[in-house]
Amino acid sequence: MSHPPASVELSTAISAVSRASLATSSVFRSIPSSLTKEDKSPVTLGDFAAQAVVNSVLHAHFSQDKIVAEEEASALKENGELRGKVTALVKEALQRDEAGLTGQKDFKPQWTEKAASDEAVMESIDLGSYSGGSSGRFWTLDPIDGTKGFLRGGQYAVCLALVESGKPTLAVMACPNLPFTKDVPKPQEGDRSGVDGGGSLFVAVKGGGAWQRSLNLSAASASFQPISMRPRDASLTFCESVEAGHSSQGTNAEIAKLLTITAPPVRMDSQAKYASVARGDGDVYLRLPTGKGEYQEKIWDHASGQLLCEEAGGKVTDCSGKDLDFGQGRTLKLNKGVVVAHRDAHEEVLKAVQEALEKEGRGYLARGEPAPAL
Structure with a gap:
């Protein structure tokens, strides 16, 4: 098999996570070097924007599916300036051309321009309030996993999984600062210029293997490649x-x-x-x-x-x-x-x-x- 098993769920998840990583990368590059440890505003902005993007995409394609996610929108209702910044990031991410962003020429986005209004953004964030459980299926999302790494200029990830009957069956993870190949050096912490080659996108399908490709379709290797753990040898890391x-x-x-x-x-x-x-x-x-x-x-x-x-x-x-x-x-x-x-x-x-x-x-x-x- 030269690519992950195709499904509407996988295509939707790839679109959602890729768009969310656009929003987080935009915030990441804007973080000033003078940021204090106490100032968590950039990661708050990125968290809200990424969750709104992913939840909007998921809800447009699977309106009956529940979502378990980290954030809730109460802070946005009281902060018009932050709400405006989040909405602008969401609008930019949702408007990107699908084929140009993910290479999925046959995937047809189902959301509308209304998804990027202030009210819709807050509603989308709060779609993540589901309590979870062992029956049926739901999605679980961490919009920015690794908040301290995000603020330091280190590693962070946008992580989405589909859980069915208590077990993950599909996963998509974007690591914008993790180089696609070992040939590309990791950026030094604090370097906001981003990773040469666009970072890495990982997917896994239950029974269908694990895969990786560059987040940047203009990179030399934009197609998915299978990945595997190293078998046990004389040394471990x-x-x-x-x-x-x-x-x-x-x-x-x-x-x-x-x-x-x-x-x-x-x-x-x-x-x-x-x-x-x-x-x-x-x-x-x-x-x-x-x-x-x-x-x-x-x-x-x-x-x-x-x-x-x-x-x-x-x-x-x-x-x-x-x-x-x-x-x-x-x-x-x-x-x-x-x-x-x-x-x-x-x-x-x-x-x-x-x-x-x-x-x-x-x-x-x-x-x-x-x-x-x-």
């Missing part, structure tokens, strides 16, 4: 979060010792980590609970990446070895942590994870048990 608060890096270091991993970890923000592991840039991605593990992971933070890695030859479980359950609402409340590795290496990696947690006195996470009462 970790891919982990930049932010220490997102995962227990100290535990990761102990696991690396148990697995005799000597290579330094590859650190990046967002679900770009899933994408990097899926295409073989790294081998293991761990998101381990900090503290007692009270935090519940949001489903939009993992649905796209989970399917992408599994279709690329990987296995994705929690710290106890259970599959991630996306049918429990807006969070992965039945799972603690995330362990991603090639199918041939996953058992070995999971064993090391569980041993490290036991050493720390957090073996209850490895056993899928609640934290002991104080």
Whole structure:
């Protein structure tokens, strides 16, 4: 097969995510170098615009489908200046020519100009309020995954997945700052000029494999290419979060010792980590609970990446070895942590994870048990 299995859902998702990445990239390039850590306004603008774009496209083509997304529009109702900026970004993204943007000459957009009005934009954002569940189908969206990376000039992703009966069946992920090939150097953090070649677009279809292409159709290789994780060999490389608060890096270091991993970890923000592991840039991605593990992971933070890695030859479980359950609402409340590795290496990696947690006195996470009462 030379391309992903075709479907109206996939074509729609590609259009939605590609248009949303236009909006986020526009905001990304405009972030001043003098931005303070406390100023989150650019990512707020990008989040709202991307969610409005994706939800507008999805609703125009699948009006009965529910959406689980991160943002809600109440802040826009009280801020006319922000609302105007969001609407302008949405209008620009929705007006782009489909064939020129995505190469999908046979895909016919169903939305109208009214989708880019102030009122329609707010309504579109609030379409993401669905509570989720284990029956039927719904979409889950993270409009900008990796907000700190976005603000720093690092990695971020626009992540969309279709979930059916509690399992992701289709995923589209845009990583505007992740080069399509290893031949193109990653931009230095803080460089707002963008990636030469336009970043990367990833898709996965349940039973249909994992694929990648350039986000920029004018790049030399604009067609989809299959991707796969590296099979287990003598060495492994970790891919982990930049932010220490997102995962227990100290535990990761102990696991690396148990697995005799000597290579330094590859650190990046967002679900770009899933994408990097899926295409073989790294081998293991761990998101381990900090503290007692009270935090519940949001489903939009993992649905796209989970399917992408599994279709690329990987296995994705929690710290106890259970599959991630996306049918429990807006969070992965039945799972603690995330362990991603090639199918041939996953058992070995999971064993090391569980041993490290036991050493720390957090073996209850490895056993899928609640934290002991104080």
